[in-house]
Structures are given as structure tokens and as C-alpha cells.
Amino acid sequence: MSITDLFPPVSPAPDAECCECGTRTSAPVVVRHLVTGSSHGVTLYACPLCAPTLTPGPHPGEVVRKR
Ligand SMILES: [Zn+2]
Structure with missing residues (x-):
């Protein structure tokens, strides 16, 4: 056993692009989930600096589909 067996490579943290800046x-913060024509919508993220300045919208799972 080598030292690399004890510490497997860790995948980089998931990142996202801030929808504001x-x-x-x-450290993306989910601010809004948009329902598009496709089956799955688009989730918008913000950086921690912009998140407090944005009005939160529905998150995934909270979206109410219009009829
Ligand atoms: Zn930002």
C-alpha cells in the first residue's frame, strides 16, 4: 500500500457561473430555477457576494408549472 492508496484524488469542487457578475x-448559491420548454429547467447560481443582492426565485422542486 502506498500513500496514494490512502488519499485518493478528490474531484474538484463543483463550480458554477454567477448569473449576476x-x-x-x-460556492454557488442557487437563486432561481427557470422552467424552459424542455423537460428540465435551468438553475441559476450566484456567487456568495452577489447572492444577497438578488431576489430569490423558486428553487428546483418548488417550481409550479403553468397550465
Ligand atoms: Zn456574482
Whole structure:
């Protein structure tokens, strides 16, 4: 057994692009979930700096489909 067996490589943290300032953040905050014509909608993320300035919208699972 080697040291690499004890510490497997960790995948990089998932990151997302901030919908407000456009920078990529490793700590994205879900601010809104848009329902598009396709079956799955689009989730918008914000960086921690922009998140408090944005009005939160429905999150995934909270979206009410219009008839
Ligand atoms: Zn931002």
C-alpha cells in the first residue's frame, strides 16, 4: 500500500457561473430555477457576494408549472 492508496484524488469542487457578475465560483448559491420548454429547467447560481443582492426565485422542486 502506498500513500496514494490512502488519499485518493478528490474531484474538484463543483463550480458554477454567477448569473449576476459572471464569475465562476466554487460556492454557488442557487437563486432561481427557470422552467424552459424542455423537460428540465435551468438553475441559476450566484456567487456568495452577489447572492444577497438578488431576489430569490423558486428553487428546483418548488417550481409550479403553468397550465
Ligand atoms: Zn456574482
